[in-house]
Amino acid sequence: MVNTLIIAEMHEGKVRKSTHSAIHFARQLGVPFSILVLGPGSKAAAAEVTGFGAQKVLVADDASLANGLAEVVTPTIAQTAKSGGYDVVVVTASSFGKDIAPRIAAKLGAGYASDISGVKNESGKITYRRPVFAGNAYGICHITTPIQVVSVRQSEFSAAEPTGGSSPIESVQVAAQDPAVARVSFVSMETAKSERPDLGEARVIVAGGRAVKEQFSALLDPLANLLSAAVGASRAACDAGYASPELQVGQTGRVVAPQLYIAIGISGAIQHLAGMKSSKTIVAINKDPDAPIFQVADYGLVADLFQAVPELTAELKKHA
Amino acid sequence: MKILVPLKRVADPDNANKVKVNAGKLETTGLEWKPNPFDEYAVETALRLTENGANPKARLGEVVVVTFGAKDTETTLRSALATGADRAIRVDSTDDKLDGDLVARALKALVEKEKPDLVLCGKQAVDGDSNQVAQLLAEYLGWPQATFAGTIKSEDDKSLLVGREVDGGTIHLRVTLPAVVSVDLRIVAPKSVKSKHTADSHAYPDGVRFAALMAIMAAKKKPLVEVKLADLTSDVALKIAYTSFELPPARKAGIKVKSVSELVEKLKSEAKVL
Numbered sequence: 001m002v003n004t005l006i007i008a009e010m011h012e013g014k015v016r017k018s019t020h021s022a023i024h025f026a027r028q029l030g031v032p033f034s035i036l037v038l039g040p041g042s043k044a045a046a047a048e049v050t051g052f053g054a055q056k057v058l059v060a061d062d063a064s065l066a067n068g069l070a071e072v073v074t075p076t077i078a079q080t081a082k083s084g085g086y087d088v089v090v091v092t093a094s095s096f097g098k099d100i101a102p103r104i105a106a107k108l109g110a111g112y113a114s115d116i117s118g119v120k121n122e123s124g125k126i127t128y129r130r131p132v133f134a135g136n137a138y139g140i141c142h143i144t145t146p147i148q149v150v151s152v153r154q155s156e157f158s159a160a161e162p163t164g165g166s167s168p169i170e171s172v173q174v175a176a177q178d179p180a181v182a183r184v185s186f187v188s189m190e191t192a193k194s195e196r197p198d199l200g201e202a203r204v205i206v207a208g209g210r211a212v213k214e215q216f217s218a219l220l221d222p223l224a225n226l227l228s229a230a231v232g233a234s235r236a237a238c239d240a241g242y243a244s245p246e247l248q249v250g251q252t253g254r255v256v257a258p259q260l261y262i263a264i265g266i267s268g269a270i271q272h273l274a275g276m277k278s279s280k281t282i283v284a285i286n287k288d289p290d291a292p293i294f295q296v297a298d299y300g301l302v303a304d305l306f307q308a309v310p311e312l313t314a315e316l317k318k319h320a
Numbered sequence: 321m322k323i324l325v326p327l328k329r330v331a332d333p334d335n336a337n338k339v340k341v342n343a344g345k346l347e348t349t350g351l352e353w354k355p356n357p358f359d360e361y362a363v364e365t366a367l368r369l370t371e372n373g374a375n376p377k378a379r380l381g382e383v384v385v386v387t388f389g390a391k392d393t394e395t396t397l398r399s400a401l402a403t404g405a406d407r408a409i410r411v412d413s414t415d416d417k418l419d420g421d422l423v424a425r426a427l428k429a430l431v432e433k434e435k436p437d438l439v440l441c442g443k444q445a446v447d448g449d450s451n452q453v454a455q456l457l458a459e460y461l462g463w464p465q466a467t468f469a470g471t472i473k474s475e476d477d478k479s480l481l482v483g484r485e486v487d488g489g490t491i492h493l494r495v496t497l498p499a500v501v502s503v504d505l506r507i508v509a510p511k512s513v514k515s516k517h518t519a520d521s522h523a524y525p526d527g528v529r530f531a532a533l534m535a536i537m538a539a540k541k542k543p544l545v546e547v548k549l550a551d552l553t554s555d556v557a558l559k560i561a562y563t564s565f566e567l568p569p570a571r572k573a574g575i576k577v578k579s580v581s582e583l584v585e586k587l588k589s590e591a592k593v594l
Contacts, residue, residue, distance in 0.1 A: 069493070070455065071464055095486035099467045102420075102455035111421060111559030114450050127563070132449055133331070133339050137346065141562045183496035184464035187481065191489035198488070204593075227594075235505070239526075245470070245506060246488050251446070252505045254487060260593040270333050277571070281591040283583065289576075298574045298591065301583055311580040319584065319594070 002124055004033035005086035007077055007104075008049060009096050010068065013041040015048045017201055018092040020159035023052050025090055025152040027160060029121050033090075034058055036080055036172070038073055039065045046169045051162040058084075062174045067186040070100045075175035078107040081147065083172075088126070093151035093255070094200070101151045111143035115255075117156040134251055134274035154200045155257035155278050192246055199230045199249065204260045207232035207249055207276070208242070211265030211286070211305060216242040219306070220264065223313045226320060232256065232276075234266045250275035265305045268293030285309065321381040321477045321497075323366040324436040325405070326427060327359045329389060329396045330447040339447075344564035355396050358442025361508050364528040366440050367404045369474055373518035380517045381477075382406050384434060388413045388423055394544060401539035402531035408544040411552065420448070421559045424456035429552035431461060436498065437477065443468050443502040454502035464495040470506040473514040 004026045009016040015037060026033035034056040037046045043061040050057050060076050077100070081089050089104055091097030093115045105112035117138065118129035125142070128150065132139045143150075199205065206224040208216050208231075216237065224231050233243035235250060249256055251271040261279035266272060268284070268291055276282070277296050284297035285308050294300040301308060331339055331351040340347040355363075363385065370381025385400040386409040387393050397408035411426060431439060444451035458465035470490065471483035477497070484491045485504050495501070506512060510523040531539070549556065577583045587594045 070458075070467075074459065095468060095484075098451050099455065099465075099486075102452040103459040103465070105421070105452075106424070106456045106459035111419075112452055112456075113560055114452060130449075131568070132565070133447055134333060134449065135568060136338055137341050138566050138568060139562045140564045140566070141560055143560055144557070145559050178462065180458070180462050180464045183499065184466075185494045187492040187494055189489055189491045200487070239506075239509075245485060246490075251449075252485070260587070260591075277568075281587070281593050282571075282574070283587070294574065294576075296571055296574075298572070299583055299586055300574055300576045301580070302576060303580075308580055312583065315580050315584050316594070319588070 002029065002031040002088060002121065002126070003086050004029060004031055004088040004090055005081050005084065006033055006035045007089065007091045007097070007100070008035055008037040009092060009094060010037065010039045010042065010045060013045060015045050017159055017198070018094050018154050019049065021154040021157040022090045022092045022152055023160035024157040025116065025119060028119055028157070029088070029126070031121065034084065034086070036060070036077065038076060039068065043169070050167045050169065051164055052160060052167070053163045053165055054167040057167045057169045058172045059169060060172050060174050064174065064177070068096055068100070069184060069186060070103045071178055071180040071184050073100060074103040074107055075178055076172070077104050079175040080172045081108060087147050089147065089149045091151045093153050097151045101149050105149040108147045108149065109145060110147040110149045111145045112149040113141060113143055114151045116150050116152045134270050135277060153255060155255050159201070192244055196224065197228065197230050199232055199247070199254045199256050202230035202258050204229035204262070205232045205249070205256055205258045206262045206264065207234065207266060208237055208264045209234040209266035210236035210240050210242065212237060213242060215306065219309050223262070223309060223316070226313060226316050234272050235269070263293050263297070264309055266293050267291045268296065321370055321438060321474070322436045323369060323381065323383050323438045323440055324431060324434055325359070325362045325366050325383060325385045325400070325440050326423070326453065327363070327385050327387045327396055327400060328356045328445045329353050329387065329393045330356045330445055333446050341565045341567050344566070346565050355399060356442050356445045358444060358446070358503065358505070360528045361503050361505060362440040362442050363400050363403060363405060364508050365472065365503055365513055367529070368513040368518070368524065369472070369515045371515070371517060373522040373524060376404070379406060384409065384436065386411065386427070386430060388418055388426070390414055397544055398539050399531065401542045401544070402536045403529050407542065409547055410544065411547050411549050413549045417556065419558045419560045420450045420452040421456055422553070422556060424453050424460055425555070426549060426552040427453070427457050428460040430547070431457070438497055439500045441500065441502045443504050454500050458500040461500070464499045465501070466493050466495050466499065467502045468504045469501050470504050471512045472501065472507065474516045477516050
């Protein structure tokens with residue numbers, strides 16, 4: 001019997017939408033699942049995930065679990081997994097999930113597979129599919145330990161829809177602190193406030209490369225506004241200071257798979273492709289006809305972006 | 321400060337020869353090898369923390385590099401020694417007999433012997449892309465961790481102030497040493513690492529340093545020892561097993577459009593995404 005425990009990701013007192021991808025994964029596994037919500041305010045936040053068909057929504061509403069530090073949350077997650085007899089522990093492959101998942105695995109003596117893009121459950125024998133070599137190949141693997149820990153890709157498991165019903169909410173015990181907790185402290189978090197959708201959740205992403213230069217905002221923002229899109233960037237654009245690092249898409253940065261990805265002045269280095277090539281429709285605008293980005297683009301436009309992008313914005317305005 | 325840096329040899333991701341899949345198996349013949357880029361950033365970070373940037377030749381700490389592999393992976397260690405690392409250890413094994421968990425357990429034993437103040441890892445190897453050794457090692461040691469570091473400031477080598485690059489921003493953590501830190505690519509920007517030995521105004525060249533020819537020669541004389549995996553851990557069972565590999569689903573061949581209006585037309589009527 002496989003029983004799955006999903007670790008919800010909290011942000012400012014709410015459950016992050018990335019958690020819905022882990023729920024989608026658990027549904028594909030086709031086994032009962034529960035959701036664990038940790039941190040101050042999790043009792044209230046738990047109500048956000050009671051309509052997804054979980055057996056239970058577990059809460060550890062305790063001030064000591066604030067900020068989601070790996071050393072702090074791991075003992076309670078591991079204790080909950082053990083005492084509840086869960087054999088698959090799931091996080092979303094966000095920076096939060098990837099930070100904590102290996103620690104949970106080590107505490108449980110479990111194997112950990114990251115960035116899962118597919119799963120098969122053949123009468124309890126679970127195999128996972130995960131990208132390797134920056135997505136140039138996929139490995140089919142299984143975890144050999146009784147308890148398994150996985151992180152699942154938000155770009156491959158779309159957000160689960162609620163199914164109705166009302167999962168019971170239960171409190172779980174907060175575990176004793178690890179000694180390591182005394183040697184780590186949260187200092188601050190800097191977030192770029194933006195009215196735009198999150199890169200992981202956006203239906204459309206408008207992304208710029210180094211070729212956009214200082215025109216990054218001036219050129220991309222009107223197009224993004226028109227399409228209610230998130231704005232992304234290549235490493236080169238971030239390194240050159242044209243775009244802020246949290247916009248980076250790729251091996252460093254976010255892995256995304258929107259319905260429409262518009263790559264503007266992006267050459268298409270393998271590290272960038274690793275973060276966006278699962279997008280449904282890819283458009284590339286670049287003046288170099290040999291740029292590697294055209295190899296993954298559904299629609300390529302060889303043009304000077306400084307002319308093509310304002311023209312595209314104007315054209316879409318006409319249709320809006 | 322004494323720093324241990326684990327290094328992995330990977331297929332050069334920028335080489336035209338990419339990994340191939342043949343009958344469900346990965347084919348690695350003909351690939352060019354190089355140190356994992358994120359591990360090279362970890363070596364650069366370790367060097368910056370153990371020198372005065374204005375006079376990098378004088379070593380003010382110790383950087384020990386370690387790799388897991390057969391004899392031929394020693395070139396990876398020698399290249400790190402040539403850029404300034406002080407000493408190297410090769411744990412004799414091969415990639416097919418290792419996974420992240422086994423490497424972390426072996427590293428734990430090595431850390432207990434070497435007693436470094438800090439273990440600096442690349443955030444992931446660009447072959448397996450697993451992103452787990454640093455976190456596993458920290459838990460096995462009972463040490464604090466700071467993953468995906470984009471900035472590190474040493475506070476008198478007693479604690480580190482680390483800027484972690486996370487989704488949507490940066491989290492600043494303070495970890496008291498000994499600790500495990502994994503680095504992301506912006507750690508090698510000119511002012512990302514502040515050591516106790518270097519003036520805050522000092523700016524490094526962007527990226528990792530290259531070895532001078534003299535240094536490459538000198539690196540051949542630096543200590544490099546071999547350790548048996550069995551001397552570090554008796555449990556060599558793997559927790560993750562790969563049964564086969566496959567190529568990513570092929571994307572339907574794209575088309576070139578001639579104009580912006582044709583592009584908009586296709587996106588509307590063909591792709592139906594507008």
